[in-house]
Amino acid sequence: MNVDTEFSNHANTYGTYNIIQDKVIQHLLSKVNTEPKNILDLGCGDGSLCKKIDWDYHSFTGVDFAKGMLELHPKSENIECIYGDFNNQELFNNLYTNNYDFIFSSSALQWAYDLERVFKNIKAFNLPIALAIFTSNTFKTINKTAKINSILKSADMVEALAKKYFDVNIEVLTYKLEFNSTKEMFTYIKKSGVSGSRKILSFKQTKELMKNYPLNYLEFEVSFITSFSKS
Numbered sequence: 731m732n733v734d735t736e737f738s739n740h741a742n743t744y745g746t747y748n749i750i751q752d753k754v755i756q757h758l759l760s761k762v763n764t765e766p767k768n769i770l771d772l773g774c775g776d777g778s779l780c781k782k783i784d785w786d787y788h789s790f791t792g793v794d795f796a797k798g799m800l801e802l803h804p805k806s807e808n809i810e811c812i813y814g815d816f817n818n819q820e821l822f823n824n825l826y827t828n829n830y831d832f833i834f835s836s837s838a839l840q841w842a843y844d845l846e847r848v849f850k851n852i853k854a855f856n857l858p859i860a861l862a863i864f865t866s867n868t869f870k871t872i873n874k875t876a877k878i879n880s881i882l883k884s885a886d887m888v889e890a891l892a893k894k895y896f897d898v899n900i901e902v903l904t905y906k907l908e909f910n911s912t913k914e915m916f917t918y919i920k921k922s923g924v925s926g927s928r929k930i931l932s933f934k935q936t937k938e939l940m941k942n943y944p945l946n947y948l949e950f951e952v953s954f955i956t957s958f959s960k961s
């Protein structure tokens with residue numbers, strides 16, 4: 731299943747399972763001490779970031795490639811949703827014709843096929859940014875138990891790439907999410923969209939993993955990348 735289909739299929743339950751993503755948004759917003767008026771949000775999902783903005787703005791543009799998520803995004807005179815894929819150059823070429831003064835992206839860019847190219851495209855706006863990207867210590871013990879490598883980039887790799895394009899501040903935070911049972915834990919992974927649909931384990935391997943997973947919590951690691959100067 732593609733990432734867009736996976737997010738669309740789970741769009742209706744995303745709001746119940748996005749506990750960590752909500753904390754990530756809160757932290758990302760706490761780092762921004764201006765009140766941007768024309769906001770672009772890449773990978774906006776169901777509008778969780780838009781809903782948490784508590785200042786007046788002229789325009790908010792959310793971009794996402796999962797139609798099911800966009801359907802849930804708030805819309806109004808000053809909120810626009812664009813169906814688009816941040817892996818596509820054409821999307822950026824269209825966005826460059828609009829006027830924004832700040833770019834957000836929360837819990838989405840870890841799914842970029844080519845993060846460097848996306849950074850290059852973001853850099854071309856020449857705007858302040860606040861990005862939160864899940865990194866490879868997310869599900870560290872799951873990966874270790876299942877003897878698989880993370881599909882995510884390490885925090886060091888993300889930092890090196892970000893520093894190539896922006897004059898950035900980087901903060902890496904870890905989060906833990908506790909569960910009453912392993913079943914609950916694995917349902918969460920499926921429904922929250924953090925697995926990104928790239929299933930690498932068979933049904934049997936997943937059962938084995940659930941049996942052997944030693945923790946009652948999931949681990950998450952997020953790189954917060956902020957740059958408030960226009961480069």
Ligand SMILES: C[S@@+](CC[C@H](N)C(=O)[O-])C[C@H]1O[C@@H](n2cnc3c(N)ncnc32)[C@H](O)[C@@H]1O
Pocket residue numbers: 733734737748751752755772773774775776777778779793794795796799814815816817835836837838841842922923924
């Ligand atoms: C974990 S959700 C985060 C949504 C929202 N930003 C939040 O913090 O709640 C990731 C979102 O990124 C979107 N996404 C992933 N890859 C994308 C791409 N290449 N282009 C546009 N959106 C993408 C998914 O459809 C999904 O809505």
